[in-house]
Amino acid sequence: MFGSETLRRRIGDFMWLWAFLGIGLMGLLTLRPSPRFPRPEHSRIVVDAGGTPVPIEEPFRGVVFQNPIGPYLSATQAPETVAVAGGRLDRAWFAQELMGRIYPGLLRRDELWTDTMFANTEAMLAYDPGAYLDGTIGPYGAFSVLRSVGLPVLFTSTLADETYDAMCYSEARIETALVGHPERGEALIADNKRAYAELAQELHPETLGAPIRVLTMFSNRSMGRFGAAHFNPFTNIYLQRVGAINASIGWSGANWDDTERILAMNPDYIFLSGSAVTPPGFPKWGVTDGPRDVMRDPRWAGLKAVQAGHVYRLPGWAPGLLENLHLQPLWVRWMAEVLHPDRMQPKLRAMLRAHFVKWFGYRLSDAEIDAQLHIDENGHQPGYTRFLRHDPAGSTQGIAR
Amino acid sequence: MKTTLREVFIPFVGPTHESTLKGYGAYVPWLLVAVLAAAMIGSLGFGAYPIPFARTLSFLVHKLWPFARAANPPFDLRETVVIETVRVPRVLLATLAGIGLGISGTALQGLMRNPLVGPDLVGVSSGAAFGAALAILLLWPPQTVLAMAFLFGLGGMLITFGLAKLTRGNADSMVLILAGVFVGSFFIALIGLIEFIAPDWSFFDIVYWLLGSFVGADAQKVLTIGIPTLIGAFILMKLRWRINLLSLGDDDAASLGVKVRWLRWSIIAVVSLMVASQVATSGIVAWVGLVIPHVARMLVGPDHRRLLPASALLGGLFVLLLDDLTRSIVNAEVPIGILTAFAGTPLICFLFWKTQSKGWTND
Numbered sequence: 001m002f003g004s005e006t007l008r009r010r011i012g013d014f015m016w017l018w019a020f021l022g023i024g025l026m027g028l029l030t031l032r033p034s035p036r037f038p039r040p041e042h043s044r045i046v047v048d049a050g051g052t053p054v055p056i057e058e059p060f061r062g063v064v065f066q067n068p069i070g071p072y073l074s075a076t077q078a079p080e081t082v083a084v085a086g087g088r089l090d091r092a093w094f095a096q097e098l099m100g101r102i103y104p105g106l107l108r109r110d111e112l113w114t115d116t117m118f119a120n121t122e123a124m125l126a127y128d129p130g131a132y133l134d135g136t137i138g139p140y141g142a143f144s145v146l147r148s149v150g151l152p153v154l155f156t157s158t159l160a161d162e163t164y165d166a167m168c169y170s171e172a173r174i175e176t177a178l179v180g181h182p183e184r185g186e187a188l189i190a191d192n193k194r195a196y197a198e199l200a201q202e203l204h205p206e207t208l209g210a211p212i213r214v215l216t217m218f219s220n221r222s223m224g225r226f227g228a229a230h231f232n233p234f235t236n237i238y239l240q241r242v243g244a245i246n247a248s249i250g251w252s253g254a255n256w257d258d259t260e261r262i263l264a265m266n267p268d269y270i271f272l273s274g275s276a277v278t279p280p281g282f283p284k285w286g287v288t289d290g291p292r293d294v295m296r297d298p299r300w301a302g303l304k305a306v307q308a309g310h311v312y313r314l315p316g317w318a319p320g321l322l323e324n325l326h327l328q329p330l331w332v333r334w335m336a337e338v339l340h341p342d343r344m345q346p347k348l349r350a351m352l353r354a355h356f357v358k359w360f361g362y363r364l365s366d367a368e369i370d371a372q373l374h375i376d377e378n379g380h381q382p383g384y385t386r387f388l389r390h391d392p393a394g395s396t397q398g399i400a401r
Numbered sequence: 402m403k404t405t406l407r408e409v410f411i412p413f414v415g416p417t418h419e420s421t422l423k424g425y426g427a428y429v430p431w432l433l434v435a436v437l438a439a440a441m442i443g444s445l446g447f448g449a450y451p452i453p454f455a456r457t458l459s460f461l462v463h464k465l466w467p468f469a470r471a472a473n474p475p476f477d478l479r480e481t482v483v484i485e486t487v488r489v490p491r492v493l494l495a496t497l498a499g500i501g502l503g504i505s506g507t508a509l510q511g512l513m514r515n516p517l518v519g520p521d522l523v524g525v526s527s528g529a530a531f532g533a534a535l536a537i538l539l540l541w542p543p544q545t546v547l548a549m550a551f552l553f554g555l556g557g558m559l560i561t562f563g564l565a566k567l568t569r570g571n572a573d574s575m576v577l578i579l580a581g582v583f584v585g586s587f588f589i590a591l592i593g594l595i596e597f598i599a600p601d602w603s604f605f606d607i608v609y610w611l612l613g614s615f616v617g618a619d620a621q622k623v624l625t626i627g628i629p630t631l632i633g634a635f636i637l638m639k640l641r642w643r644i645n646l647l648s649l650g651d652d653d654a655a656s657l658g659v660k661v662r663w664l665r666w667s668i669i670a671v672v673s674l675m676v677a678s679q680v681a682t683s684g685i686v687a688w689v690g691l692v693i694p695h696v697a698r699m700l701v702g703p704d705h706r707r708l709l710p711a712s713a714l715l716g717g718l719f720v721l722l723l724d725d726l727t728r729s730i731v732n733a734e735v736p737i738g739i740l741t742a743f744a745g746t747p748l749i750c751f752l753f754w755k756t757q758s759k760g761w762t763n764d
């Protein structure tokens with residue numbers, strides 16, 4: 001009964017017990033307190049959106065992002081503080097943005113653009129920056145492990161931020177405080193509020209009649225896809241500022257590929273999101289139809305907006321009406337000039353140019369402004385002559401101060 | 402003539418050999434434990450943070466061996482965080498998930514005398530997935546996500562059993578499997594509804610979670626899965642010879658002193674707890690509970706006294722190695738559920754093809 005063969009079998013039959021005990025003990029080891037990074041000897045405190053004071057080591061070693069860097073750069077104007085800017089597609093997108101033209105040096109630095117970032121705690125640890133920035137505090141912030149070991153992680157907004165403006169203001173304050181220039185954030189916020197106040201003074205939205213019904217949608221016929229971008233509630237407040245309402249209010253759920261819903265909404269104006277051109281390497285679904293394509297599409301022939309020619313590509317490159325603090329009030333003004341040309345002076349080109357000279361020392365060229373306003377696509381639409389350049393020859397290259 | 406367990410599973414292990422390693426079966430537990438231990442240590446060397454493997458080993462020696470000499474150069478705090486806080490919990494989580502799924506699948510297949518049964522069929526996985534998706538949609542904290550997954554996983558199990566009892570079905574009958582399929586489909590529909598109404602920032606979190614991942618492993622998740630899995634596995638180990646007796650049929654097993662009804666529901670309850678804890682901590686990792694029992698059966702034969710521990714250890718090894726692969730093949734991590742499906746489906750297709758010529762019948 002206890003011969004060597006039997007003994008081997010007996011021991012072998014209970015090997016699992018040792019394995020489970022070993023794993024169980026290892027599991028108990030995880031209960032030990034995690035190692036924590038000590039507070040830096042020389043540091044200053046920056047409070048993030050959740051109210052957590054985060055010590056930032058001096059001198060500041062730069063920031064690693066979880067979000068696109070455009071808004072960060074536009075608020076801080078500190079490209080030297082970018083430690084990691086994003087992945088390959090982020091780079092292509094950044095090259096298309098105005099920030100990419102204003103700070104072209106970032107595009108030339110390959111070490112700033114890496115695809116290893118997403119959800120990879122170890123890769124983020126390897127960068128050893130002065131701070132990690134994440135967009136919104138939620139259950140699944142990718143930096144939670146880093147914060148738990150005492151690394152400087154800042155969340156730039158919270159889910160309690162009810163409006164896009166509130167989110168942007170929070171981001172601007174924290175980002176500019178991070179680079180040691182909080183006054184830039186406050187100045188930007190003040191300028192943003194002033195721009196809306198001036199718009200209201202010119203438009204007098206309280207005296208407008210029935211709100212104009214606007215639908216923001218995208219269309220990609222080559223992929224056979226279209227839909228109404230109504231589900232983001234952030235955009236509604238900007239429509240209200242220009243005397244418009246979202247034509248898709250009341251229609252719940254996604255409107256992907258549902259012709260009947262779009263026809264039932266029957267908006268007065270259609271604003272198209274997306275772009276006719278995407279950077280190299282971007283997927284094809286990023287290319288969307290322009291005003292002429294939509295107006296030629298027999299499905300939409302019966303829409304009021306199509307019949308009146310009120311179909312326009314939204315300015316800029318951001319997805320549907322949500323931009324950084326610099327461009328947001330300018331694009332809201334764009335909407336006001338499109339919807340209420342009788343009340344608004346054609347000043348957008350001049351305002352756009354003046355704004356970027358003032359804040360970035362960068363004079364936008366005529367070609368760059370044309371690209372932002374999608375003159376090539378919108379130029380033939382009713383009322384768009386106000387956005388055209390006065391000199392057809394114009395300038396093609398922007399000038400940095 | 403009743404079909405015994407051996408006859409049910411002979412098509413998978415061959416008509417003349419009890420196991421592929423006939424004669425060496427006694428050594429398999431040793432081998433599996435050794436390989437699993439080596440894999441766990443080796444897995445600590447995988448990751449995006451550049452640490453030479455020799456240095457990782459040195460770190461482990463310094464942590465575990467009180468008489469080790471001081472390291473030269475000393476360990477960087479980041480290296481310590483990577484190994485202790487990031488990798489150790491992740492390796493444990495992956496191993497425990499594999500152990501739980503492997504042993505659960507084997508127990509269920511033995512219980513139901515059906516080689517195509519898996520832990521997903523009692524409504525636990527989909528119920529837990531729905532609970533977690535709901536918590537993510539409502540933006541509840543991670544601890545609540547775990548709790549919701551656990552609760553809904555158990556709830557799914559209870560609904561399945563309740564449905565089966567309503568039709569007076571037994572735990573080994575097709576009625577229970579069908580009830581599990583109905584409950585699973587219902588929860589999957591609810592998950593679809595959540596995905597439909599979820600805003601962008603929740604949608605991607607939900608989808609990524611549903612694909613199964615060990616990212617974000619921490620002590621809390623290790624304990625959440627470890628306690629039910631190790632206790633449940635221990636209980637199943639103690640019951641393994643009784644599972645063998647069930648193969649003789651209910652009457653014969655009862656005549657040998659087995660409380661058949663109690664045994665069945667106990668095994669199902671234990672399996673449900675283990676699977677719920679796994680889904681709660683790491684999302685849906687499918688195919689492991691279905692495939693690993695067959696592989697283990699090829700190695701050690703259909704005797705559950707060896708099959709259960711072999712399945713547990715093999716399951717842990719399988720999931721751990723796939724998790725190492727997810728961290729290695731591309732820069733961004735591939736969810737583990739995708740890899741288990743890629744690995745599991747060809748294997749189960751092969752096994753299914755192999756049984757076509759053999760079949761299994763009740764004479």
